[in-house]
């Protein structure tokens with residue numbers, strides 16, 4: 001059975017035994033014959049769906065596709081698994097600004113993988129975000145939400161409750177630091193500027209989690225934020241680096257406080273990406289060059305897709321046991337002690 005299914009469906013069933021607690025996924029997987037022969041009773045743990053050539057999760061040919069598509073379909077008398085990583089998920093994605101935004105990749109991949117999404121941005125950035133949102137596979141509107149304004153967070157939660165009744169997760173892709181907080185003026189930066197950086201880039205994760213909690217606490221869910229490795233001091237990153245250290249800590253504390261609601265909270269620590277926020281960091285090119293010398297997998301500052309995919313994994317049920325984690329998606333840079341070549 002295994003080899004036939006693996007060939008035809010590109011499904012890897014790696015270990016036998018044990019009741020799979022997501023019965024929904026397995027329902028309809030076995031043919032009646034297989035069920036009769038007891039296969040259903042010794043359910044196999046479904047470890048991973050196979051990859052297509054572009055690395056995306058794929059279901060067998062003949063399975064209904066698209067948002068709201070049928071969960072299973074039959075071909076040759078055999079039921080099929082749901083095909084998409086985020087099928088049926090309702091997700092809030094903040095921070096989409098341009099098509100280069102990391103959040104845009106998360107939104108695009110989330111839609112491709114079956115999620116329904118809502119976007120937010122604020123002020124003038126919202127108008128640009130609205131234009132960008134038209135380039136998604138399924139264009140959506142952009143709700144107004146300044147992450148530093150609890151009343152606007154509440155208004156978004158209210159709107160999402162009307163739309164969906166609940167929320168399965170959200171992406172925090174929000175950062176801002178006044179110009180005097182970055183670029184080498186670390187010793188002179190006044191508290192007022194530092195406060196703006198920390199409030200917008202770290203504290204807002206707690207604000208957003210607090211606002212969305214009523215929509216997530218019944219069924220649980222996943223919170224993901226975008227980080228730049230704050231375990232070390234970088235040149236030029238200065239108070240933004242301190243803010244990211246705060247973000248990582250906020251994420252861990254949220255993991256602690258929200259675990260009882262089955263809500264997971266994780267960071268994706270991305271390598272440098274040429275976005276609006278990225279380019280506004282003085283010396284971004286030096287950082288990018290450092291990556292090209294040290295990351296064993298290489299690093300393309302113009303491609304946020306690997307980061308988007310990792311964030312979608314964390315938003316999905318495939319990361320159900322993961323919380324309080326910092327997942328580095330940086331081509332391996334963080335794990336190297338020195339450059340690859342002298």
Ligand SMILES: NC(=O)c1ccc[n+]([C@@H]2O[C@H](COP(=O)([O-])OP(=O)(O)OC[C@H]3O[C@@H](n4cnc5c(N)ncnc54)[C@H](O)[C@@H]3O)[C@@H](O)[C@H]2O)c1
Nearest residue numbers: 095097101102125147174175226227272273275276277278
């Ligand atoms: N670009 C990189 O190299 C890089 C690397 C690691 C992590 N990150 C992080 O990824 C996240 C997204 O940034 P990006 O690089 O995609 O750039 P981006 O400029 O596309 O996105 C930043 C977003 O933050 C939003 N924002 C700022 N202040 C806000 C506020 N008060 N309320 C609501 N939204 C606000 C902006 O409108 C914008 O949409 C940020 O947290 C950033 O620090 C970026």
